[in-house]
Amino acid sequence: MADYLAATMAMLGPAQNRYAEPSAWDRLHAELGIRLPPDYRVIVDAYAPIRLNGHLTLLHPATERWNLVQGIRETIQAWSEVPWDELDFDADEDPRQLLGLEELSFGTRNGLWPIASTDRGETVFLDAAADATRLVVSFDETWADHRMSFAEWLYRYLIGEDMTGPNSSAFYPGPVKLQHLPMSADERPEPWYGPDRGM
Numbered sequence: 454m455a456d457y458l459a460a461t462m463a464m465l466g467p468a469q470n471r472y473a474e475p476s477a478w479d480r481l482h483a484e485l486g487i488r489l490p491p492d493y494r495v496i497v498d499a500y501a502p503i504r505l506n507g508h509l510t511l512l513h514p515a516t517e518r519w520n521l522v523q524g525i526r527e528t529i530q531a532w533s534e535v536p537w538d539e540l541d542f543d544a545d546e547d548p549r550q551l552l553g554l555e556e557l558s559f560g561t562r563n564g565l566w567p568i569a570s571t572d573r574g575e576t577v578f579l580d581a582a583a584d585a586t587r588l589v590v591s592f593d594e595t596w597a598d599h600r601m602s603f604a605e606w607l608y609r610y611l612i613g614e615d616m617t618g619p620n621s622s623a624f625y626p627g628p629v630k631l632q633h634l635p636m637s638a639d640e641r642p643e644p645w646y647g648p649d650r651g652m
Contacts, residue, residue, distance in 0.1 A: 493603040501519075
């Protein structure tokens with residue numbers, strides 16, 4: 454089995470661990486009542502808050518700005534307000550049928566938890582009922598189901614596979630572009646690039 458965590462971090466370059474703080478994850482787990490996967494925590498600690506290749510955003514639980522707990526809560530609230538039972542889906546569009554779920558719930562013990570997003574309107578969810586081996590991505594009324602770890606999903610996303618739905622590739626040849634998210638209103642972080650990856 455491939456080591457997707459190591460392969461992903463090799464593409465992103467040396468871990469910076471600017472905000473790595475185990476107690477921040479303890480607080481997140483206590484406040485939200487869910488344990489996020491170890492590979493996800495390693496990647497977030499190593500690089501976040503960050504935007505990858507100009508699109509994918511990862512937040513961090515230890516920062517006041519771009520805070521992961523706050524981001525998860527706000528996204529859960531927004532998605533929970535959608536009246537799923539009142540929407541008139543075609544059979545091939547109903548996310549419950551597509552995902553094999555009896556109901557669509559967000560932020561519940563067996564529900565979907567938002568863990569990443571893009572500036573293209575895509576939201577990456579962890580399926581809490583699947584023991585960290587299922588990610589679900591929503592984009593513009595389409596849903597993609599991925600039975601894999603976050604590290605594998607991110608690796609495949611960065612090499613240009615359609616990881617957020619059909620024809621959704623956000624591939625950029627050359628090194629991965631990384632850019633810290635601004636930690637104050639007047640900060641303008643400069644992007645930098647990961648190692649050459651022969652692509």
